[in-house]
Amino acid sequence: MSTDWRALSHLLRRIRTPLIIGLSLEVIASLCLLTPLVVAVFTVSHLAGGKPLTDPVWPLGLAAAAVIIGGIARSASTLVLHRADNRLQLHIRRDLLTNVRHSPLETVDRAGGSRIKQIVTDHVDALHHVIAHAIGNALSALVLVLAGLALLIWVAPLATVALAPLIAAVVLSRRQRRGMGPHMREYQAASHDLDRASVEFVQGITALKVFHYSETGLSRFRSAAQRWATFVESWARRVTPSMTAQQVLLSPIAVAAFASITLLLPQNQAATTLLAAMVLIPAMMSPLWSLAFALWDITTGADAARTIEETLRECPSPTEGNAAASTLSWPSGPVSLHASAVSVRLGERDILRDINLTCPATATTVITGPSGAGKTLLLEVLTGLRPTHTGIVSINETPLTSLQPQLNDHVSALWQRPRILRGTVAENIALGRPGTDIEACQRVAREADIHDRLQALPQGYDTMLGEGIDLSGGELQRLCLARALLAEPTLIVLDEPTASIDRESAWAIDKALRNLANRCTVIRVDHRLDVVMSADHVIVIDEGRVAEAGKPDQLAAGNGTLASLIDSQTAVTTA
Ligand SMILES: Nc1ncnc2c1ncn2[C@@H]1O[C@H](COP(=O)(O)OP(=O)(O)OP(=O)(O)O)[C@@H](O)[C@H]1O
Numbered sequence: 001m002s003t004d005w006r007a008l009s010h011l012l013r014r015i016r017t018p019l020i021i022g023l024s025l026e027v028i029a030s031l032c033l034l035t036p037l038v039v040a041v042f043t044v045s046h047l048a049g050g051k052p053l054t055d056p057v058w059p060l061g062l063a064a065a066a067v068i069i070g071g072i073a074r075s076a077s078t079l080v081l082h083r084a085d086n087r088l089q090l091h092i093r094r095d096l097l098t099n100v101r102h103s104p105l106e107t108v109d110r111a112g113g114s115r116i117k118q119i120v121t122d123h124v125d126a127l128h129h130v131i132a133h134a135i136g137n138a139l140s141a142l143v144l145v146l147a148g149l150a151l152l153i154w155v156a157p158l159a160t161v162a163l164a165p166l167i168a169a170v171v172l173s174r175r176q177r178r179g180m181g182p183h184m185r186e187y188q189a190a191s192h193d194l195d196r197a198s199v200e201f202v203q204g205i206t207a208l209k210v211f212h213y214s215e216t217g218l219s220r221f222r223s224a225a226q227r228w229a230t231f232v233e234s235w236a237r238r239v240t241p242s243m244t245a246q247q248v249l250l251s252p253i254a255v256a257a258f259a260s261i262t263l264l265l266p267q268n269q270a271a272t273t274l275l276a277a278m279v280l281i282p283a284m285m286s287p288l289w290s291l292a293f294a295l296w297d298i299t300t301g302a303d304a305a306r307t308i309e310e311t312l313r314e315c316p317s318p319t320e321g322n323a324a325a326s327t328l329s330w331p332s333g334p335v336s337l338h339a340s341a342v343s344v345r346l347g348e349r350d351i352l353r354d355i356n357l358t359c360p361a362t363a364t365t366v367i368t369g370p371s372g373a374g375k376t377l378l379l380e381v382l383t384g385l386r387p388t389h390t391g392i393v394s395i396n397e398t399p400l401t402s403l404q405p406q407l408n409d410h411v412s413a414l415w416q417r418p419r420i421l422r423g424t425v426a427e428n429i430a431l432g433r434p435g436t437d438i439e440a441c442q443r444v445a446r447e448a449d450i451h452d453r454l455q456a457l458p459q460g461y462d463t464m465l466g467e468g469i470d471l472s473g474g475e476l477q478r479l480c481l482a483r484a485l486l487a488e489p490t491l492i493v494l495d496e497p498t499a500s501i502d503r504e505s506a507w508a509i510d511k512a513l514r515n516l517a518n519r520c521t522v523i524r525v526d527h528r529l530d531v532v533m534s535a536d537h538v539i540v541i542d543e544g545r546v547a548e549a550g551k552p553d554q555l556a557a558g559n560g561t562l563a564s565l566i567d568s569q570t571a572v573t574t575a
Pocket of ligand 1: 373
């Protein structure tokens with residue numbers, strides 16, 4: 001697996017100045033912290049040459065000053081690099097979430113929710129290790145090793161013989177790293193399998209507990225765990241001999257063994273050479289290890305940076321995605337929605353085919369049809385959440401794609417299952433119009449007939465949802481309706497908003513929607529006959545096409561798809 005450094009260098013360019021400052025401070029710190037060692041080696045070699053120290057204060061003073069300056073430089077470098085890393089993390093997370101927010105659902109599906117979560121946590125964490133630690137560690141290790149080597153060659157050139165075990169260890173480590181690619185890919189695949197199997201197991205726990213086929217989910221988890229364990233074991237078996245050899249080669253004993261050759265030298269030279277070898281070479285070993293680990297972290301960071309850049313490319317930025325949009329403003333007054341020759345293909349299937357329809361302004365249009373006909377998908381296309389592959393959706397005369405940035409301000413939605421974010425009741429309602437005061441939240445909660453229940457919660461509108469407080473599905477749906485009403489939308493889309501809730505909540509939602517219908521265009525996907533028959537306009541979708549459209553009583557009186565749907569529902573109810 002060859003490393004692609006472009007993405008990492010591209011990301012690092014965003015924090016170029018603090019990175020350069022931080023790394024320069026790191027080099028200063030390393031040189032300063034090396035000074036006592038240099039002083040010690042020179043002093044000892046001076047004494048070994050039989051010359052007394054005339055003034056011991058200055059070498060001691062120099063060493064002490066260098067340690068203090070080095071300490072200060074290292075603290076400053078840590079601070080600067082951590083701040084730079086923090087800034088980059090914030091940029092990446094914000095860019096990613098902003099782009100995801102403005103991307104069509106299809107793009108987010110392709111980028112994969114779990115991949116985005118992995119970026120926000122794991123990959124950003126990998127970059128943290130690179131910026132805040134690994135590059136600095138690598139640089140400081142390199143300075144120490146090179147300075148140690150220069151000193152060794154200067155003070156006692158013959159002592160370089162004792163570098164042989166070090167060189168052998170480096171060669172072994174490089175060979176080990178070169179064969180790492182396929183193993184890393186296998187490791188990542190095994191970890192990914194284990195992640196997926198554990199999530200599947202935990203999410204499906206209710207079904208697994210109730211049904212006897214629980215062994216299916218369990219066995220997938222067991223085999224993923226087994227695959228991971230087998231891989232790690234065989235990997236450990238393969239790399240252990242080389243790792244052990246490297247550890248032996250990088251031990252002071254190996255250095256001492258090679259350095260003992262210097263005993264063949266004349267006595268006064270032998271003492272200096274042996275001393276230099278035994279002090280300087282072990283001093284280079286620990287930096288060498290940290291260099292190896294830092295390079296490993298930098299390689300991992302480069303892979304993380306590549307995934308981040310690829311995902312950001314898949315979810316285009318709001319400005320790229322809507323370049324033509326900024327000039328067009330939202331149509332004033334009531335809006336009608338039109339689809340012309342719209343088709344949508346998902347994977348290998350044409351799900352929506354040649355859809356032509358109109359949803360009239362300030363009227364309620366109900367989209368109905370058999371299960372799997374493509375109604376939800378059509379709703380997503382009509383609201384710009386999914387792109388069309390052919391055809392065009394427009395609001396009044398303006399193409400929807402040109403109005404994308406304004407959709408948030410003018411369109412509200414209510415889905416089959418309530419979508420709640422972690423936060424207080426008030427925060428969840430205020431999502432409909434950020435910055436709204438509590439009185440406005442309470443007014444729309446009253447409209448959605450949920451105010452009394454919310455007020456009665458332990459902390460009223462300040463109650464945190466999900467933390468020991470579970471509202472029922474119907475109550476949560478009414479809270480979501482309050483949020484949708486708060487946005488004062490021109491267009492509201494609803495996907496079977498009462499399908500999985502109690503009758504009382506369904507009535508409350510129907511009533512609020514009836515009140516809304518005279519000031520807003522309503523598009524609602526629904527199977528309920530009473531909802532279909534009370535609509536101003538009905539569109540029947542069958543197998544991805546518009547089967548028929550018109551006034552509900554006219555369609556019901558005919559012999560088309562709606563009439564047969566009504567017949568089959570009546571037959572089920574009678575039976
Ligand atoms: N992301 C997707 N990828 C692939 N196929 C999909 C995707 N979303 C939906 N489909 C398929 O598209 C078809 C239409 O789905 P859709 O949810 O729009 O149907 P629906 O009419 O709303 O059904 P229901 O009334 O049961 O909710 C289904 O066959 C579904 O399997």
